[in-house]
Amino acid sequence: MEKLTVTAHMKTPFITGGGYMTFDALLAGILFDQLQDVEAAHASVPIKCTDGLFHASAAMYEPLDQSRVAFVANMRADHSLDADLFPRKKDGTMRKMGRLRRRDFGAVMNSYDSKQVDSLEWHVEGDSEEILKLIEPISFIGKRRASGFGEVHHWSIEASELDGLTGYLNEPLRPIPVERFKGNTDSLKVDAAWRPAYWHPANRAICYAPETPQ
Amino acid sequence: MNTFDFFNDNFGRLLVEQGNDPFENAAKALRSSHPLASGKNSRLGSGWAIVKEKNAVVQLKLAATGITYDDRTRFEAIIDALENWDNEPTIFMVFDKAPLPISNLFLTVDLRAVRVCTPGGVYSFDYTLEPTENSPQFYKTLYKQRMKNAS
Numbered sequence: 490m491e492k493l494t495v496t497a498h499m500k501t502p503f504i505t506g507g508g509y510m511t512f513d514a515l516l517a518g519i520l521f522d523q524l525q526d527v528e529a530a531h532a533s534v535p536i537k538c539t540d541g542l543f544h545a546s547a548a549m550y551e552p553l554d555q556s557r558v559a560f561v562a563n564m565r566a567d568h569s570l571d572a573d574l575f576p577r578k579k580d581g582t583m584r585k586m587g588r589l590r591r592r593d594f595g596a597v598m599n600s601y602d603s604k605q606v607d608s609l610e611w612h613v614e615g616d617s618e619e620i621l622k623l624i625e626p627i628s629f630i631g632k633r634r635a636s637g638f639g640e641v642h643h644w645s646i647e648a649s650e651l652d653g654l655t656g657y658l659n660e661p662l663r664p665i666p667v668e669r670f671k672g673n674t675d676s677l678k679v680d681a682a683w684r685p686a687y688w689h690p691a692n693r694a695i696c697y698a699p700e701t702p703q
Numbered sequence: 704m705n706t707f708d709f710f711n712d713n714f715g716r717l718l719v720e721q722g723n724d725p726f727e728n729a730a731k732a733l734r735s736s737h738p739l740a741s742g743k744n745s746r747l748g749s750g751w752a753i754v755k756e757k758n759a760v761v762q763l764k765l766a767a768t769g770i771t772y773d774d775r776t777r778f779e780a781i782i783d784a785l786e787n788w789d790n791e792p793t794i795f796m797v798f799d800k801a802p803l804p805i806s807n808l809f810l811t812v813d814l815r816a817v818r819v820c821t822p823g824g825v826y827s828f829d830y831t832l833e834p835t836e837n838s839p840q841f842y843k844t845l846y847k848q849r850m851k852n853a854s
Binding site: 507555655679688690691693695700 | 715792805808809810816827837
């Protein structure tokens with residue numbers, strides 16, 4: 490395992506959705522698309538992992554501009570959603586889905602913070618060849634990829650001095666549970682997910698974490 | 704420390720019977736109807752709650768014992784808690800008609816990263832700094848009230 494800096498040189502603004510966007514999460518997402526198995530995807534991430542903690546930093550970037558973007562999705566319950574997801578009537582039959590009632594269809598608006606950046610950078614300790622193999626075909630990262638956000642112009646990997654856990658000033662580079670953090674304890678403390686799956690509440694703990702750019 | 708164990712130990716167990724699953728216990732406390740002091744029943748569908756170790760303060764007057772009830776507005780109560788910050792883990796909750804999902808339940812452990820949990824999302828802000836253009840509207844209002852209190 491080598492200490493590396495991975496850089497995504499961006500072509501379009503990107504949307505994180507508010508998370509830390511750690512590099513292990515990015516690779517686990519790519520691997521999940523290939524393997525379709527959460528456990529197998531996490532086990533295959535080519536990054537050093539100590540008791541569940543991946544040596545991979547959060548995404549680091551300097552926003553040049555930030556704006557709010559909103560998307561409206563028009564739901565058509567009778568053909569956009571699986572009818573099995575809807576509650577049945579008391580007699581066990583399914584209520585007929587229609588287009589007349591507001592609850593059967595409608596517009597759902599989601600808004601996001603979009604960030605214009607030159608590049609996103611991660612410090613990791615991992616296998617450079619395996620990492621390159623995984624990221625090279627990836628041309629979009631973050632949320633709303635299908636809407637054109639987060640397009641990567643190209644990727645680069647260089648040698649680094651950082652292990653993906655603490656920075657030059659001993660600050661945390663990713664969420665690290667307080668009892669496992671060996672760096673500067675004046676750093677920011679938050680309730681955050683520190684291991685994948687990052688969306689699962691069971692993986693949250695009080696962590697030292699980097700400040701996310703606002 | 705796990706957010707959900709903290710929530711259940713200091714607040715949830717006073718409202719609902721505890722099972723083996725901490726997530727389900729927390730979800731049940733947040734979405735179920737609870738007896739009110741008035742004799743009626745209601746979900747946590749309005750007002751606010753501030754949960755600390757062995758100290759839960761709620762605006763809605765529930766019938767449950769072991770909880771402190773407080774009439775102040777959400778901004779007054781949260782400002783007071785933050786002005787008298789004791790570095791102890793705290794959950795700040797603001798309720799609305801929709802139930803607060805457990806995915807929006809976060810502990811605050813640092814004044815530089817305050818989390819206010821609401822059904823619509825989690826408002827995060829640095830209480831040691833003035834709000835910026837990109838700060839949540841909740842923090843802008845809270846800051847305005849704080850300045851008003853100080854003057």
